[in-house]
Amino acid sequence: MALLSADSLAAVNSSDTRTAGCLLTGIPGLEHLHIWFSIPFCTMYIAALVGNGILISVILSQPSLQEPMYIFLCMLASADILLSTSTMPKVLANFWLGSSYISFDGCLTQMFFIHFLYVADSAVLLAMAFDRYVAICSPLRYATILTSKVIGKIAMATLARSFIIMFPSIFLLKRLHYCRINIIAHTFCEHMGIARLSCSDISINVWYGLAAALLSTGLDIILIAVSYIHILRAVFHLSSGDARSKALSTCGSHLCVILLFYIPALFSVFAYRFGRKYIPRYVHILLANLYVVIPPMLNPIIYGVRTKQIMEGARHLFSNLAKSSK
Numbered sequence: 001m002a003l004l005s006a007d008s009l010a011a012v013n014s015s016d017t018r019t020a021g022c023l024l025t026g027i028p029g030l031e032h033l034h035i036w037f038s039i040p041f042c043t044m045y046i047a048a049l050v051g052n053g054i055l056i057s058v059i060l061s062q063p064s065l066q067e068p069m070y071i072f073l074c075m076l077a078s079a080d081i082l083l084s085t086s087t088m089p090k091v092l093a094n095f096w097l098g099s100s101y102i103s104f105d106g107c108l109t110q111m112f113f114i115h116f117l118y119v120a121d122s123a124v125l126l127a128m129a130f131d132r133y134v135a136i137c138s139p140l141r142y143a144t145i146l147t148s149k150v151i152g153k154i155a156m157a158t159l160a161r162s163f164i165i166m167f168p169s170i171f172l173l174k175r176l177h178y179c180r181i182n183i184i185a186h187t188f189c190e191h192m193g194i195a196r197l198s199c200s201d202i203s204i205n206v207w208y209g210l211a212a213a214l215l216s217t218g219l220d221i222i223l224i225a226v227s228y229i230h231i232l233r234a235v236f237h238l239s240s241g242d243a244r245s246k247a248l249s250t251c252g253s254h255l256c257v258i259l260l261f262y263i264p265a266l267f268s269v270f271a272y273r274f275g276r277k278y279i280p281r282y283v284h285i286l287l288a289n290l291y292v293v294i295p296p297m298l299n300p301i302i303y304g305v306r307t308k309q310i311m312e313g314a315r316h317l318f319s320n321l322a323k324s325s326k
Contacts, residue, residue: 021103022197023183026094027282027289037286038095044293045088051300052077054314062313068131068146070310073303075155076124076257080296083117086110087292091187107189108170114190114292116166118265119216123158125258126220129227132251137234165212172208176200185281187289221262228255253306260295260302 026034059065059074090110093099102110134145169191176198184193195205231251235244264287304310 019104020182021101022107022189022194023100024090024094024102024187024189025100025183025185026091026187027285028185029280029282034095038092041088041095041289041293042092044297045084045092048084048293048296049081051304052081052296054317055300055303055310058310058313058317061317065309065313068151069128069135071151072124072128072131075158076121076128077300079117079121079124080299083114083121084293084296086113086117087188087289091289094187102189107184107194108173111173111189111191111194112166112170114188115169115212116162119162119165119212120158121261122217122220123161125254125261126223127154127158128254129224129258132254133227133231135250136231161216165216168208169205169212172205176202176205186285190288217262217265224258249306253303256302256306257295257299260298264291264294 025031027037030037055077056074059070059077087110090099090102131146134142138145173191173194176195177200178197179199182197184197186193191205191209192202195202228251235248267287304314
């Protein structure tokens with residue numbers, strides 16, 4: 001393990017986390033493998049940045065892709081870039097340079113943006129499910145329902161909901177009295193990891209975390225499930241086999257992204273809640289780190305491979321760039 005800096009030693013020895021800051025240990029028990037873990041993490045992070053950056057550029061540059069479905073996809077790609085960027089640079093600095101120290105305010109800021117962006121990602125997936133519901137169940141009203149004004153309101157509602165749900169966490173953490181050692185056994189700051197540094201009663205934080213999860217991710221999952229029940233019912237009532245195949249194909253990419261987003265998160269939550277005695281701590285931390293890079297890395301690939309319009313838009317974009325460079 002890398003030698004601790006003077007700031008890090010102060011963080012360990014001080015009894016006040018607010019002034020001394022925190023230490024992020026990385027992956028406990030696997031510190032000797034940090035440099036090897038950094039290689040796939042860095043590769044996936046770069047792939048996520050490049051893939052989502054290309055996806056955003058293609059959607060914004062091609063007039064044929066200025067439709068609600070692709071605008072929501074652009075929002076998802078933007079949130080994915082920010083989510084992975086809120087964690088990976090600090091993780092890689094820790095792995096490569098032993099930079100484990102983070103100020104208390106910096107830790108709160110990272111925590112807020114991680115949870116904020118996760119809730120926003122979930123809301124965008126819900127918006128995309130609503131888009132598919134309208135497109136398949138009410139195709140004749142699609143253009144009148146999902147106008148640019150409505151899309152703007154959805155985007156603002158997504159940001160407002162994420163802020164309203166996550167902003168109280170800052171005050172709930174600031175109100176606590178910190179008097180224990182300032183070490184967080186993780187690669188990044190998250191709400192309960194910070195709360196457990198306190199010697200105060202954190203039951204309010206626990207209940208808040210549960211309520212926030214139910215009111216955001218839990219509610220989104222239910223609404224997405226309801227949307228797809230109606231979508232599948234409408235699809236299987238179509239008389240034409242080709243129409244059914246086309247309708248299912250348009251939903252296939254979105255379903256893949258939904259499963260990629262929610263299944264690892266739910267597995268991590270249930271494993272942490274009910275399998276703490278049986279699943280090592282480092283497994284939870286590895287899953288948390290993979291979760292913030294694997295979906296952002298794979299989402300552009302899923303949509304790029306399965307969506308003909310995006311593939312054609314990418315070809316036009318790169319052909320135009322090639323011509324302009326000559």
